[in-house]
């Protein structure tokens with residue numbers, strides 16, 4: 001029987017099989033941020049094991065609360081900063097050159113097809129967009145990853161999502177993944193990997209593929225995976241050009257991680273992209289999805305554009321395109337957080353920051369900020385936020401707040417209208 | 429090995445996420461013990477009062493997909509510092525489940541029908557769970573009744589429980 005992408009990557013990384021169905025695999029990357037790593041560092045110190053398995057494979061960033069908002073977050077940043085210095089972790093990104101983890105690490109070319117990646121963050125599944133196996137873990141798994149460069153995993157089964165046809169104009173990867181989560185439900189892919197395949201995915205940019213894989217965890221999945229193709233190679237080329245004679249050689253090397261034609265799947269789900277329209281979540285679960293048409297007119301207090309889901313260049317360009325020459329509706333407030341410092345600088349160069357500012361947006365530095373309700377736009381009780389983030393859980397952006405998840409296009413149009421509405425890009 | 433027996437906290441809802449178990453604003457705490465007062469603070473469950481209902485409980489019994497959402501290990505930790513080392517549910521989110529065993533705690537699944545049976549017979553009776561790790565059996569008693577339920581646990585999961593977590597095991601073996 002043929003193998004899925006995850007099976008091929010596991011096979012290439014197995015260190016031990018401590019019990020049936022459990023594999024201990026070697027890690028190519030361990031990513032760290034300042035919320036879940038400091039307790040691992042402190043525990044290693046307490047155990048007299050303040051070591052790292054390989055500083056060149058560990059990458060760290062301060063992203064969740066940056067700049068620090070109080071003494072406690074300052075302490076978390078300091079713990080990570082001091083550790084990176086002490087343990088010679090040279091790929092460490094601090095204020096001024098930092099960004100949301102799942103945006104900055106791919107941007108720096110740290111993830112390659114066939115890699116294994118863990119991070120103490122559930123949205124680590126984002127990196128599967130590069131045909132890698134990338135899983136969110138807790139602090140203990142992270143700690144062992146830092147110390148030993150291994151993780152234990154139940155060998156996951158794979159669900160294949162086959163997306164036929166192309167997305168219509170004005171319908172984006174965010175709309176597609178929300179539709180997929182609605183179909184699978186919030187635990188429909190628990191303990192499983194999702195392979196995203198089909199014409200619509202093949203046609204997507206790497207940024208859109210990252211949006212797609214980012215929310216795989218919202219269906220419970222361990223990782224979302226897209227297939228390596230020329231789009232992947234082109235994105236990575238600045239980082240890999242020294243390793244391969246040409247792009248075709250790179251693609252040939254990466255193709256060994258494509259699934260076998262007779263690979264065995266736990267399930268295959270078919271979605272017709274051509275039939276989709278923009279969607280938005282309701283209530284407190286990401287699988288509760290309605291069309292924007294059904295939700296049109298829902299009043300919002302705040303619009304938030306940013307996060308590891310939708311704070312990349314492509315997202316800012318789409319939103320700015322809609323906001324150009326317009327102003328946000330009276331009585332609402334809007335925030336945009338470019339996901340990384342490089343994205344911020346590029347948006348500045350392209351005049352996008354000016355468009356946002358002229359439209360009445362508050363432009364913040366790159367940070368997770370409001371996405372998890374820690375800073376930069378926390379909601380008050382009873383307030384409603386139209387957001388490009390990935391979680392609408394009760395209390396996620398602030399106790400008593402309601403979050404409606406949507407694409408950057410819908411969020412920008414909603415900012416202008418003051419109520420949930422379809423973007424002018426969607427014509428139907 | 430930790431204690432897996434004691435008074436039961438019944439949480440009659442599916443999809444309880446880690447933001448509800450421990451809100452993000454407490455993730456800045458440097459010590460696990462500082463989390464203690466905030467256990468299940470944002471849980472949306474009518475009639476549930478974390479200040480009143482968490483104290484004195486050692487076992488949680490709940491429905492499906494417990495611990496979904498954020499990877500924060502603060503969720504098992506906040507249970508642990510309140511003396512709760514065992515959660516029984518229909519199923520769990522992967523990261524939460526792994527975090528529990530990595531800490532030497534237990535996240536055990538029972539079939540939907542068994543969970544339903546426990547809720548029907550014991551919810552609201554000040555019930556207790558007695559866990560037998562040799563027989564792999566929970567005995568639940570309350571309201572003058574007592575019933576036993578067999579459970580299955582993966583070989584590796586049990587190794588972690590007996591080794592008191594993954595760090596010591598991994599350091600000894602890899």
Ligand code: SF4
Nearest residue numbers: 100307308368371372
């Ligand atoms: S942007 Fe939000 S979802 Fe993404 S890593 Fe930050 S807190 Fe997590």
